[in-house]
Amino acid sequence: MNQTIATEYADIVVIGAGLSGIGVAKHLTEAFPGKEFLLLEARAAVGGTWDLFRYPGIRSDDSVHTYGYDFKPWLHKEAIAGGDLIRGYIQETVEEFGLDKILRLGHRVTAADWSSEDALWTLQVTVTDEAGTETQKTIRAGFVFSGTGYYKYDEGFEPRFEGRDDFQGDILHPQHWPEDYDYSGKRVVIIGSGATAVTMLPAMLNGEGAAAHVTMLQRTPSYVASMPRVDKIAQFFLAVFGKKLGYRLTRFKNIWRDHFLVSVLVKFPNFGRKLLRSLTAKELPGFDVDTHFAPPYSPWDQRLCATPDGDFFQAIREHDADVVTDQVERFTEKGILLKSGRTLEADIIVTATGLVMQMLGGIQPTVDGTPVKVSDSVLYRGSLISGVPNWAMMLGFTKATWTLRIRNVARLAIEVIREMDRKGYDIALPVAPEGMPTTPLFDLSAGYMQRAQADLPRQGTGLPWQMHTTFVKDNRLFKGRLVHDDIHFAKRTATAPRLVSVEAAS
Template identity: 45%
Template sequence: MDVLIVGAGLSGVGAAWHLQRRGWTYAVLEARDRLGGTWDLFRYPGVRSDSDMFTLSYPFQPWRGAKSLADGDSIRRYIEATAHAHGIDRRIRYGVKVVAAAWSWKGPHWVVETQEGGRSRTWTCSFLYVCAGYYDYARGHQPDFAGLERFGGHFVHPQSWPQDLDVAGKRVVVIGSGATAVTLVPALAETAAHVTMLQRSPTYLASQPAVDHVADVLRRLLPARFAHALIRGKNVLSSQLTYWLSRRFPEQTKRYLREGLLRLLPDPAYLDQHFTPRYQPWDQRLCVVPDGDLLRQVAAGRASVVTDEITRFAERGIELESGTFLEADVVVSATGLSLVPLGGIGLSVDGRAIDLAQTTAYRGLMLSGVPNLAFCVGYTNASWTLRADLSSRYVVRLLDHMRRRGLTTAMPAPPPRRAGRPLLGLTSTYVQRAAHLFPRQGERDPWAVTQNYLLDRARFPFLDIRKGMVFDE
């Protein structure tokens, strides 16, 4: 077929919509047993988005849910309903894991190797679009804790949460301070005897209403699509302005964030110790807490935060460097995710293996020296779908250009100089651990990735498709 899409999550379903709208034949290959991607994988208590749903949802499918910051299952059902409404679900093949893709100039085409129920199978396509994100679905990051084998309680990782785990009346320690930890703590505190968030260092938090009341008014007064576009625009402007002000005026941003937390937890010394990071705002992704839920649980005494290092595990809990001992019946290791580029697919071009770390990202969606392949990654400072939608629009525009001119291949030429910047521009530990595996980016178009949706939205439709690209008939 014309295009194979890898992954049936937010990105893959959005890509399918754009392709079928322009008459391209496609299939979606999904390794899991149902669609949803990230929102099907993560099923830990309280799992939710920290991006508002009016920008995380598709521009062509209005979000009708009650909450702007929605739970994971609601997001998965939204993706499922979108796929069904547009007939995309009929093109999805489940239980099909793509393990390798080999480009042959003799076709020219991609030969895609898959594993399906223990059997190998091959697919061919003219263009391969990898919408598998960058999380390693097989395993999350797990540090090697000393003495863990001695721990007598339950030890779990959020990525493989046991659905029968009951924390009611139990002492729980959540290790970590990122988005997963700040989501888990308030959810577990609803029933646990007490929840402690154990962190090595603090993370910036921002309280945000779970319900967008302005959006609710607009949805009552205006047609759904028009209201959705207005709310989406409002939220994009707000988030981009907030990011710009944070980077330009970091000290003022720190004060603003601190004042917001003080209204929920009026203990300056506690905030200074546990919620004042050493880095600048947006060096790492800001963690959103809906209606200040984490701070409210701490203020109520149902949760607490400890900033310390782990020395070793013991049978009944965790020993810390300060000499403190945390008793625990359940320990949750929210220590981060493992990242893998292009879903871990092994690429080759005419028998030559492609080392992704030696390639340069072309406009953040193709690879130097690799023909007829695109990949989809979202913004690090805004909703994933904003960037994913632009990428899919660009891919369809490229394919349409090739069809009109009778071209069979499009391959980004190597950049004039070795690219030195990481593709994902965050200092978060989980990003830095995997940075050496990913393509690099350059300093200017078409090799630079701009973390600015407003700029990208304005320029993407007018970018020169031919710049830095080699075409063949």
């Protein structure tokens, strides 16, 4: 039977020590130096996605000058950077801003229950120590910020493939890549056409221990575009203007460049299709681009896949890799039988078939004993959940760098908490207007988003219940005062002291 640890209290709890959670925690602790904080992370290390994913070549698919924090310059030469560099950057941030003092690793929140009488969240937490021993802890908090990401860490999406048990080789999902897995000299088939597949294909062919051949098997093509691994303009800015100003100029340049490119591709989809196909054709002369790189959807209906310095195209040109556009009929002992009748022989099959979306890290909050159905809720400025008091969440952009939203979302939480402190309130409850029309939260046609559509919260069609999918447009929604009358403030009704038992953090 698991041991139970005494209750701990914090004014504000941030759940999740990935890039988003740590960024928000920095802003909140800076705004409220007198409050008690806890930063809870289920895993044994910080980093979130960048600690979880360890598949070959794991890297950013965007410039880390923009993907990184606005308050901490990215100083590595590589703009498109490997997971190890990003993990190091996140760890540096924790130490540099003193967040290690409030960090609790191995703390998985399993339940969250709100009491309006006490104006407190009660979090049930499973604590796992270095030896793997689990204990149970209760944490009571006045305000919760969820920085848990948007997908399940313990489950990737894998379609059911007939004959899976017949295959004599290894079947691996990138989300659960075995440590030090040896694929040297092996024939690899990667099922999928997204960013993970585009990353893994060239990586598995590089250096000592490379695979013999890699095939990317895709049902539907994606748009793939080459990006420079090193941003020479960023290097110039940093050298001439110094770390802080050079970094700010680089972010400004990247934000507006990306916004311009996305706007053009979305507004002129036919031009976008022709442009991206022509660029691919130049990278792959003589290759059947119209079959393998001509998606049936418009650019930015799904995210573009980036290939740093065209390494994906280079692998295909050098005949160490190829792309097959077909559908799986079944797995066989030696590989995959396709619906066309062709067989792909393989020693290893990688199912890079996507993510399983999940809000709030799988936590289902209750409010005064009633379970919250997140799919029935509407998000206030894409962060506060209607009907859920004293809780904010981080959601980023689909058509811009996800993390560009961190500062604005943190600012919203700060303004709400300051309003409560200023007027002596204990409760801040977002209440959506009755009968307000709503729309889906995300605007991409990616499979993992479409599969989860019925489980996601929604947004309104106007302020303050709206968010945009690009930074430039969404940033305009965060001008001026952020607290609107649709946030209902109140005082707790209990007269008893809020704290019953408090244990100092060990």
